Each structure stands twice: as structure tokens, then as C-alpha cells.
Amino acid sequence: MTTATTFAGRRLGRYAYVGFCACAFVFLVAPILVIVPLSFNAEPYFTFTEGMLRLDADAWSLRWYRSIVEDEQWGRALVNSMIIGVAATVLATTLGTVAALGLANAAMPARRLAMGILISPMITPVIIVAVGVFFFYSKLGLAQTHLGLILAHAALGAPFVVITVTATLAGFDQTLMRAAASLGAGPLTRFRRVQLPLIAPGVFSGGLFAFAASFDEVVVVLLMGGLEQRTIPRQMWSGIREQISPTILAVATLLIIFAVLVLFTVEWLRRRSSEVSP
Amino acid sequence: MAAGSPRIRAAGLTIPLIAFIGVTFIAPLGTLLTRSVYDAEVAEILPETRAVLADWDGRGTPSEATYATIGMELLRARDERTLGRAATRINRIQSGLRSVVVKTPRRLGRDLDTDPPSSWREALVAIDDAWAETATWRAIREAGQPFTARHFLNAADLETRPDGSIGAMPETRRIYVPLYLRTLWVSLGVTALCLVIGYPIAHAIAHAGSRWSTTLLVLVLVPFWTSLLVRTTAWIVLLQNQGVVNDILVALGIVADNERIAMIYNMTGTFVAMTHVLLPFMVLPLYSVMRSIPARHMDAAASLGATPMQAFRRVYWPQTLPGVGAGSLLVFILAIGYYITPALVGGQSGQLISNMIAYHMQTSLNWGLAAALAAILLLAVIGLYVLYDRVVGIDRMRLG
Numbered sequence: 248m249t250t251a252t253t254f255a256g257r258r259l260g261r262y263a264y265v266g267f268c269a270c271a272f273v274f275l276v277a278p279i280l281v282i283v284p285l286s287f288n289a290e291p292y293f294t295f296t297e298g299m300l301r302l303d304a305d306a307w308s309l310r311w312y313r314s315i316v317e318d319e320q321w322g323r324a325l326v327n328s329m330i331i332g333v334a335a336t337v338l339a340t341t342l343g344t345v346a347a348l349g350l351a352n353a354a355m356p357a358r359r360l361a362m363g364i365l366i367s368p369m370i371t372p373v374i375i376v377a378v379g380v381f382f383f384y385s386k387l388g389l390a391q392t393h394l395g396l397i398l399a400h401a402a403l404g405a406p407f408v409v410i411t412v413t414a415t416l417a418g419f420d421q422t423l424m425r426a427a428a429s430l431g432a433g434p435l436t437r438f439r440r441v442q443l444p445l446i447a448p449g450v451f452s453g454g455l456f457a458f459a460a461s462f463d464e465v466v467v468v469l470l471m472g473g474l475e476q477r478t479i480p481r482q483m484w485s486g487i488r489e490q491i492s493p494t495i496l497a498v499a500t501l502l503i504i505f506a507v508l509v510l511f512t513v514e515w516l517r518r519r520s521s522e523v524s525p
Numbered sequence: 526m527a528a529g530s531p532r533i534r535a536a537g538l539t540i541p542l543i544a545f546i547g548v549t550f551i552a553p554l555g556t557l558l559t560r561s562v563y564d565a566e567v568a569e570i571l572p573e574t575r576a577v578l579a580d581w582d583g584r585g586t587p588s589e590a591t592y593a594t595i596g597m598e599l600l601r602a603r604d605e606r607t608l609g610r611a612a613t614r615i616n617r618i619q620s621g622l623r624s625v626v627v628k629t630p631r632r633l634g635r636d637l638d639t640d641p642p643s644s645w646r647e648a649l650v651a652i653d654d655a656w657a658e659t660a661t662w663r664a665i666r667e668a669g670q671p672f673t674a675r676h677f678l679n680a681a682d683l684e685t686r687p688d689g690s691i692g693a694m695p696e697t698r699r700i701y702v703p704l705y706l707r708t709l710w711v712s713l714g715v716t717a718l719c720l721v722i723g724y725p726i727a728h729a730i731a732h733a734g735s736r737w738s739t740t741l742l743v744l745v746l747v748p749f750w751t752s753l754l755v756r757t758t759a760w761i762v763l764l765q766n767q768g769v770v771n772d773i774l775v776a777l778g779i780v781a782d783n784e785r786i787a788m789i790y791n792m793t794g795t796f797v798a799m800t801h802v803l804l805p806f807m808v809l810p811l812y813s814v815m816r817s818i819p820a821r822h823m824d825a826a827a828s829l830g831a832t833p834m835q836a837f838r839r840v841y842w843p844q845t846l847p848g849v850g851a852g853s854l855l856v857f858i859l860a861i862g863y864y865i866t867p868a869l870v871g872g873q874s875g876q877l878i879s880n881m882i883a884y885h886m887q888t889s890l891n892w893g894l895a896a897a898l899a900a901i902l903l904l905a906v907i908g909l910y911v912l913y914d915r916v917v918g919i920d921r922m923r924l925g
Contacts, residue, residue, distance in 0.1 A: 253832075275744055278756055278801065282758065293761075293767065295769065343542060345541060349537065352534075354535045365546060368546065371862070372902060374862065465753075484869075502752045502755050503747075506751040506752065
């Protein structure tokens with residue numbers, strides 16, 4: 248092989264690589280790039296009209312956003328999602344953080360087994376969780392109640408908190424706790440005044456993960472929730488299956504904005520926690 | 526301080542969450558497993574029938590006393606409004622028996638007070654010939670067993686033959702084994718696709734230089750954080766017949782307007798949408814491994830005369846294997862239990878085992894079978910989870 252052909256071959260390889268990567272990234276973001284503009288479609292279609300492509304002002308509208316506000320079902324769904332999401336997050340974050348403190352301790356016995364149990368809800372197929380939870384919670388009279396969904400969602404969200412907080416604690420400097428102890432602080436004071444403020448970014452981002460998990464969960468709600476427990480994803484589910492209308496795209500756009508906000512918050516928290524712990 | 530105290534204190538901190546997960550998550554899974562082998566409904570509705578049939582040898586038809594017992598119990602079940610539930614369960618063992626069980630007490634009750642039957646056997650057989658058949662009684666006896674392997678046999682496409690032996694169902698009635706196999710193939714296919722697409726993506730993020738790499742990472746993380754339903758909706762919008770992709774193909778003249786490609790509500794839809802949803806779970810572990818590979822390794826290989834291909838194959842690829850393993854296992858585990866995406870975009874041909882579980886929960890109401898199907902899937906997932914722990918380590922799982 249001459250140097251010239253090798254060089255050409257390498258350049259070709261380089262182009263192929265860049266081209267493939269570009270396509271892959273387009274594949275990743277295309278769905279989102281399509282949903283957002285289509286949610287402003289003035290017509291009840293799921294595709295770009297000629298007017299939209301010509302950028303006619305008449306072809307774009309906020310009517311689907313107006314219909315979210317006017318339809319009280321979406322309002323009620325938002326309230327349900329918030330109640331269930333916040334309560335589940337508080338439960339998962341509290342229990343998860345405390346458990347992570349134990350798991351991060353070098354003295355923790357059977358650490359791997361405990362970790363395996365605590366993370367299992369994240370890996371189990373949701374349909375299995377939903378079926379099991381439906382059988383069990385029905386017996387306890389918790390089916391079709393907010394409490395039942397809160398408990399199930401807290402179990403599904405807890406692994407996220409455990410993982411995030413354990414990771415944050417790995418970088419936590421234990422000498423700080425000994426220093427606090429030598430200054431006479433009791434265990435609770437040490438935790439509240441020294442450790443918690445330092446690991447707070449990790450705790451908060453774990454909580455965000457747990458909230459996002461609940462806020463996006465539909466299968467358990469589908470099997471166990473009643474009419475009174477319709478959440479945003481549940482409402483979207485019927486929207487997609489039964490009466491697909493562009494309102495769905497408007498809701499989807501709002502959820503994308505929510506996702507972007509969560510993402511930047513989590514990244515910001517991650518940077519903060521890595522500033523604290525080397 | 527006692528020697529065991531730090532251990533106890535550490536364990537003590539984890540106990541609240543372990544207890545919570547135990548009650549809200551593990552116990553429900555236990556109920557599910559119980560449900561797959563245990564159903565006492567018929568035994569509770571027809572207790573005496575069950576008791577007398579236990580002594581029956583299973584040949585011919587049982588005694589007149591048995592006919593009388595079931596006649597009385599069916600009448601009582603109808604009054605207590607439990608008849609339907611028993612009928613459904615008996616019908617599942619032998620289809621056609623539901624109507625027999627339901628109509629028998631209705632006909633019997635009409636003239637029972639004025640004229641109690643002199644022979645219960647004749648009265649029942651007069652109502653339906655099925656009461657003179659051995660198979661009917663076998664089905665009722667079978668339904669009365671609270672513990673049963675029936676659901677698992679059913680889930681494995683096996684049946685109990687009349688002579689008591691267990692064998693494969695006729696080919697045309699095998700549903701679940703092919704569906705498990707389809708789930709397996711789809712999961713493997715999606716995992717492979719994620720690896721093929723995700724590897725260059727992760728590589729680009731890891732080695733693009735700091736300014737680009739942040740932007741590219743955001744392009745992976747935004748879909749990762751975006752609601753699953755939103756992403757699935759997006760694929761419907763993109764791929765449906767009057768959707769964006771077909772419109773573009775038609776506008777470009779690649780496809781005729783009346784020959785739009787069916788890309789959704791079939792296996793293609795399941796594949797595309799699942800790959801998209803699971804791709805970040807492949808990219809992120811790969812990225813975190815690739816980030817730690819110094820660029821000078823490749824430079825060193827090149828300076829020793831390796832072509833880029835050789836350097837990649839012998840130096841770079843082996844170092845990324847932990848990431849490949851972690852990502853592939855994670856994607857595979859998540860894929861085999863996938864429900865939402867196939868349910869929404871899979872149509873008939875793109876359904877997976879999870880969808881069948883949901884079908885038996887919500888539509889056919891055969892909960893025992895749903896539980897058995899779920900139990901088999903659960904077992905597979907636990908196996909993969911243990912494998913993941915061996916290969917990657919659960920405690921090394923990271924998010925984002």
C-alpha cells in the first residue's frame with residue numbers, strides 16, 4: 248500500500264466515523280426536535296403543514312396549549328402527579344439517605360446482599376412490580392388509593408437515592424466527622440451540621456431522580472390506580488391509545504422542558520458535590 | 526464501646542429501608558409467586574364437592590351422592606353470587622363448561638321446591654349432557670385443587686393429557702414459548718443495535734475535546750431524562766403512515782404516496798422505539814469507561830506501526846470491554862421486561878411477554894396465568910441481575 252492510498256483510506260474512515268456519529272446523534276434527538284415544533288401546529292395533524300414550513304404565522308398557534316389549560320382532566324392529573332410524586336420522593340429520599348449512610352460505612356455487614364435487595368426495584372420489570380403490587384395492595388385495601396401508589400412509587404424511587412447518595416458519600420472526608428466529635432458534637436449534631444450540608448447535593452439529586460421516576464411511572468398506575476388517581480403519564484397513555492390529539496404533543500413539550508430543567512439541576516448539583524469532595 | 530457496635534449501627538441504618546422495600550416491594554412479589562401456584566377460590570365456593578370428588582377414582586362418572594352434593598352447592602353458590610367466579614375457573618380447565626355450570630342451578634332452582642329430583646344424576650344430565658362425561662368431572666376436580674401447577678404448565682405450553690402424563694401442546698396452541706423466544710430475540714437485537722449505535726456515540730463524547738463533549742453529552746442526557754411516554758409519542762409522530770418520515774420520503778420521491786412504509790404498530794416500531802429509549806443506558810457506562818482511557822495509548826500503538834484498525838482492535842477495544850459488558854447487560858435486563866413501548870407502538874406483531882402478562886391481568890382476567898408468566902420472567906431477570914453483580918458489581922452502578 249502506498250502512503251497516498253493509506254492516507255485516503257484513513258480520511259475515508261474518518262468521514263465514515265463522523266457521518267455515522269452524526270446520524271446516531273440525530274437519531275437520539277430527532278424525536279424531541281420534531282415534537283416541540285409540531286405542538287404549535289394550528290391544524291390537528293401530526294405532521295408539518297406547508298404553512299408551517301413557509302413559516303406562516305397563521306400556521307402556528309398555541310391552541311393545543313390552551314386546550315391543556317381548559318381541560319380540567321389535565322389539571323387534576325397534574326395535582327395527582329404532584330401529590331404522589333412529592334410524597335413518594337420524601338419517603339424514598341429519607342429512607343434512602345439513611346440507608347446509604349449505613350451502606351457507605353466500612354463496617355456494614357453483608358453489604359453486597361443489602362445493596363442487591365435495595366436496588367432490585369429498579370431492575371425488576373415494572374409490569375411484574377405492578378402485578379405483584381396489585382395483588383398484595385388489594386388485600387390490604389390499598390388498591391385505588393393515593394397511599395398505595397405513594398408506597399409503590401417510593402419503593403421504585405428509593406434505589407436511585409441509594410445509588411446517588413452512596414456515590415456522594417464515597418468522596419466524603421470522614422476526618423471531618425472525627426473533628427466534629429472531638430469538638431464535642433453528638434452523632435445527630437455531627438450528621439445535621441457537618442455531614443448533611445456536605446452531601447446535600449447528592450441527596451437532592453437522588454430525590455430528583457426519585458421524583459422523575461414517579462412522575463414518569465404509568466404501569467403501576469394503570470393496574471392499581473382508579474379514576475381518582477389519574478396522573479399525567481396515565482392521562483397521556485389514554486391520549487395515545489384512545490383519542491390521540493395534538494394536545495398530547497403540547498403536554499409532551501412541557502415534559503421535555505421539565506426534563507431539561509431537571510437535567511441541568513442534576514448536573515449543577517453534581518458539579519457542586521465534586522467541588523466539596525475531591 | 527462494644528466490638529460489634531459499628532457493624533450493628535451501620536446495619537441499623539439500612540434496616541428502615543430494607544423493611545420498607547420488604548413490605549412494599551418484596552411481599553408483593555411473594556404474593557405474585559403464591560398466586561401462580563395457589564388459587565383456593567373453587568375450593569372455597571364448592572368445598573363439599575371438592576371433598577367427595579377427592580375419593581372418586583376418576584373413571585366413568587361419580588356416585589349419585591356426588592351429583593346431589595354439587596347440585597346443592599351450585600344452588601347455594603348462585604344465591605351467594607359466587608357461581609360466576611367458580612364457573613370461570615372451571616371453564617379455564619375445559620372450555621365450554623362455563624355455560625353448563627351457570628345454567629345448571631338456574632334450571633334446577635325452577636322446580637326444586639315443588640319437586641325435588643328423585644335422581645340428581647338424571648336431573649343434571651337432562652340439563653346438559655356434559656354432566657354424563659368423565660372429562661367434566663375431572664375438570665371440576667382439578668379446579669378444586671388449591672395448589673396447582675396448571676398455570677406454569679400453561680405458561681410453558683405444556684398440558685396434562687387424559688392419562689395423567691405431561692406433554693407438549695399441539696403446535697397450533699403453543700403461544701407462550703414462542704413469545705418468550707421472541708422477547709429474547711428482540712432483547713438481543715435491541716442490545717446489539719444499542720451497542721453498534723452507542724459505541725461510536727460514547728467514543729465521540731469521550732474524545733471530542735471538552736467543549737464538544739459537554740454538548741454531545743447533553744444530547745444523550747436530554748432523551749435520558751425525557752419521559753418515556755413522550756419519546757414513544759414522538760416515534761408515533763415520526764413513523765406513522767401520515768407521519769414526518771413518510772412525508773419526507775414521499776416529498777423526496779423515494780416512496781410513492783400510496784405506498785407509504787408501515788414503520789410503526791409492528792415489529793419495526795418496537796425495535797426503533799426500544800433502541801432509542803434504551804440507548805442512553807448503553808452510552809453512559811461506555812462513556813465512563815472510555816473517558817479513563819488515555820489518548821496516548823492509541824498514539825503509542827500508532828508509533829509502533831499499528832494501523833488505526835489494529836490499534837483499535839488490539840489496544841482500545843479490550844480496554845472498553847467492562848463498559849460493553851455493563852451497558853449490554855443493563856440494556857438486555859431492561860429490554861426483556863419492556864412493556865410500555867411495545868404496547869404503544871408494537872401493534873400485533875411487536876408484542877412481548879410483558880404485554881401478554883398485562884393482557885391476562887386486564888382483559889382475560891386469568892390472574893393465575895399472568896402470575897405464572899410473570900414468575901418465569903422474574904426468574905430470568907433475577908438470574909441476569911446476579912450475573913450483572915458478578916460481572917460489573919451492583920455497587921458500581923452509576924446514574925447519568
